[in-house]
Amino acid sequence: MLFLVALALFNGVLIGTSRTINGRLSTRKGAFRASVWNHVVGFVFLSAVLLVLRTWPDVTDTPIAAYAGGVFGALFVAVNSYVFPRLGAMSASVLVISGQVLSAVVIDCIQQGALPAPIRLAGVVLVLLGLTLPGLSARLRQREIHPCPTEKK
Amino acid sequence: MSGGRALDWALAIAGGVLLTLMTQANAVLAGYTDALYASWAAHGLGAVVAALLALALARRAPAPDPATGDGPARAPLWYYLGGIPGALVVILSAIAVNSELALAGTVALMLTGQIIFGTVSDRFGLLHTPQRRITLMDLAVAACVLAGSVLIVAGGA
Numbered sequence: 001m002l003f004l005v006a007l008a009l010f011n012g013v014l015i016g017t018s019r020t021i022n023g024r025l026s027t028r029k030g031a032f033r034a035s036v037w038n039h040v041v042g043f044v045f046l047s048a049v050l051l052v053l054r055t056w057p058d059v060t061d062t063p064i065a066a067y068a069g070g071v072f073g074a075l076f077v078a079v080n081s082y083v084f085p086r087l088g089a090m091s092a093s094v095l096v097i098s099g100q101v102l103s104a105v106v107i108d109c110i111q112q113g114a115l116p117a118p119i120r121l122a123g124v125v126l127v128l129l130g131l132t133l134p135g136l137s138a139r140l141r142q143r144e145i146h147p148c149p150t151e152k153k
Numbered sequence: 154m155s156g157g158r159a160l161d162w163a164l165a166i167a168g169g170v171l172l173t174l175m176t177q178a179n180a181v182l183a184g185y186t187d188a189l190y191a192s193w194a195a196h197g198l199g200a201v202v203a204a205l206l207a208l209a210l211a212r213r214a215p216a217p218d219p220a221t222g223d224g225p226a227r228a229p230l231w232y233y234l235g236g237i238p239g240a241l242v243v244i245l246s247a248i249a250v251n252s253e254l255a256l257a258g259t260v261a262l263m264l265t266g267q268i269i270f271g272t273v274s275d276r277f278g279l280l281h282t283p284q285r286r287i288t289l290m291d292l293a294v295a296a297c298v299l300a301g302s303v304l305i306v307a308g309g310a
Contacts, residue, residue, distance in 0.1 A: 012266020
């Protein structure tokens with residue numbers, strides 16, 4: 001079990017590593033070219049894995065729409081590579097995760113035509129609270145400064 | 154918060170939305186086929202789409218960026234290899250999801266790993282990233298978002 005926990009955590013580290021490296025490349029070559037390289041290199045790597053494992057599923061019944069992930073992925077890597085070096089790995093990761101989990105709740109809501117479970121709503125509130133914390137604290141600090149504008153620092 | 158920074162925030166959050174759409178589409182494809190094939194196909198199609206976007210929108214290399222202090226220059230070889238750890242995630246996460254961790258446990262731990270990596274990487278400037286001071290506010294934001302995300306993931310669909 002401990003091994004599996006470490007494996008899943010390590011997966012998160014790999015995701016961060018991949019996005020950081022793509023971010024570095026984007027500072028030299030631009031975000032769109034970083035996305036091209038990410039996908040070409042990943043494709044070659046996975047092709048090699050497929051060749052070694054020799055697993056080839058039956059793809060005849062697959063609807064074309066199921067391939068839309070490639071389009072979203074190309075856009076995602078470009079956007080993410082652009083913001084990663086600008087915001088830093090920590091802030092960029094936190095913001096991407098926020099957009100990810102909030103949109104997942106909204107999409108589930110629409111698909112099921114029902115409000116999310118209370119535990120998920122509590123999660124949404126916590127994420128939104130986290131995102132507004134910097135703005136809230138800045139406003140509070142401003143209010144502390146404004147009442148006495150004549151005071152010298 | 155300056156205007157440019159607000160735009161970066163909005164773009165990063167929009168990136169998360171794209172990531173959800175990508176994950177959902179790839180899960181549908183994996184349902185018809187399997188996780189490895191789905192990721193392989195998404196990488197192949199993604200390469201074509203990204204190449205078309207680069208041709209249409211970014212014919213020239215970027216101008217020097219005051220925010221990052223970088224300009225167009227020869228990139229070290231490893232700058233091109235970000236796709237490998239990304240592709241490795243597909244294989245390793247399939248192992249974790251099919252174990253007793255299940256999907257919720259795997260995703261929660263992967264989010265935690267990302268935030269730990271981001272914090273350490275910024276603090277020590279790993280992989281050529283600019284070193285950044287981690288403030289108490291950064292940690293508070295990360296803690297709220299991570300805790301909320303774990304509740305959302307654990308709360309099921």
